[in-house]
Amino acid sequence: MKYILVGVPLLAAWFVIYKSLAAFSKFFTYKLLGLPAGSHLAHSIEFFIYDTPKVLMLLTLVVFGVGIIRSFFTPDRTRRILTGKRESLGNILAALLGIVTPFCTCSAVPLFIGFVTAGIPLGVTFSFLISAPMVNEIAVVLLYGLFGWKVAGLYLGTGLLIAMIAGWTIGRFHMEGHLEEWVYQIQSGEAGYEEPEKSWADRIEYATDAVRDIVGRVWIYVVLGIAVGAAIHGYVPEGFMASIMGKDAWWSVPAAVLIGIPMYSNAAGIIPVVQALLGKGAALGTVLAFMMSVIALSLPEAIILRKVLKPTLIAAFFGVVGFGILIVGYLFNVLI
Amino acid sequence: MQIKVLGPGCRKCHETEKIVKEAVAEAGSDATVEYITDIAEIARQGVFTTPAVVVDGTVKSVGKVPSKAEVKAWLGK
Numbered sequence: 001m002k003y004i005l006v007g008v009p010l011l012a013a014w015f016v017i018y019k020s021l022a023a024f025s026k027f028f029t030y031k032l033l034g035l036p037a038g039s040h041l042a043h044s045i046e047f048f049i050y051d052t053p054k055v056l057m058l059l060t061l062v063v064f065g066v067g068i069i070r071s072f073f074t075p076d077r078t079r080r081i082l083t084g085k086r087e088s089l090g091n092i093l094a095a096l097l098g099i100v101t102p103f104c105t106c107s108a109v110p111l112f113i114g115f116v117t118a119g120i121p122l123g124v125t126f127s128f129l130i131s132a133p134m135v136n137e138i139a140v141v142l143l144y145g146l147f148g149w150k151v152a153g154l155y156l157g158t159g160l161l162i163a164m165i166a167g168w169t170i171g172r173f174h175m176e177g178h179l180e181e182w183v184y185q186i187q188s189g190e191a192g193y194e195e196p197e198k199s200w201a202d203r204i205e206y207a208t209d210a211v212r213d214i215v216g217r218v219w220i221y222v223v224l225g226i227a228v229g230a231a232i233h234g235y236v237p238e239g240f241m242a243s244i245m246g247k248d249a250w251w252s253v254p255a256a257v258l259i260g261i262p263m264y265s266n267a268a269g270i271i272p273v274v275q276a277l278l279g280k281g282a283a284l285g286t287v288l289a290f291m292m293s294v295i296a297l298s299l300p301e302a303i304i305l306r307k308v309l310k311p312t313l314i315a316a317f318f319g320v321v322g323f324g325i326l327i328v329g330y331l332f333n334v335l336i
Numbered sequence: 337m338q339i340k341v342l343g344p345g346c347r348k349c350h351e352t353e354k355i356v357k358e359a360v361a362e363a364g365s366d367a368t369v370e371y372i373t374d375i376a377e378i379a380r381q382g383v384f385t386t387p388a389v390v391v392d393g394t395v396k397s398v399g400k401v402p403s404k405a406e407v408k409a410w411l412g413k
Contacts (some may be wrong), residue, residue: 074398074399075384075399076384076385104346104348107344107384109344110375111385113375113384114379115384117379182376186380209400304344307375308375
């Protein structure tokens, strides 16, 4: 009850500030700085002053909300839900649970072992491992804030589909023999840790910690990303990207995926840049493919997973996911 | 008393190690603190979210940085 009393006014204040950001950025740029309307610098500054607080505010709100949801899902619980599920259903559930289960790349290996030794099929485990980093709240918030709900929805939907289908496909390869042998010698799980039941105070503390941790870590990338985006927004001529990342450049989609793999930026840094490119004539499919590749396929993750997966399986993982992203890229370039 | 901090080397894992060590020192406990990065060893403990803290073979916390007060409670001081 006391949380509602505090929460409602906070939320209302949040909303009022959020709604007045556009007016404030105009006031700041044209009245306070007195920049002439229509100049490059004014465009860039207005964009920066509007987008930075907007994205950070959205991020704070959503990370808190997702934190509350996540306090209900532990990896252990997810594992129990997935244990004993048939493959197709398992792939769908695993991809969905990937959104709400707290996950960090550094825990990928223990989690992988925990899943596999519990008898969860390899393909289902991969559905989870693909979905958890790719379909994350930071990406969806930024996409919503900068592109609107349609693009955010498309990203969410196609990201989930890729996770489900790629995981299922990997399952069809029957590559269980391509795990490092020691994985099967581990008898994990008996030490089983029962998490104490959380109270609402615990959940709110958990979510506040998540805000402090994620926003504290990511804000600098958001600011840098928006600054680069603002520069592109103000100074790069309209249609400049059309020849390189436009619809007619068929090779741009595979190129975007390949360039994205070694780039290890989080969603927070890459999305504002990508938004600015889109405004200059880059095609949506190409841009989505680039973003997914940067976020979902990363070299550090491959190196971490190498401890449990043999190279052939890592190659299959990257190949199948990369192929899925490619299809998404082409699909959007054709449809939109 | 033997305390193991499990974590493959992420930022939160190091933070956990630091907090546990500080708590042990402040409590004047003679517990030994070991930092384990070996993935196989971590998995063997039945833990799959890191950082995790194991006290005398019992898993006390997973997936978060514990507070000093929590650690001291585990020490029984």
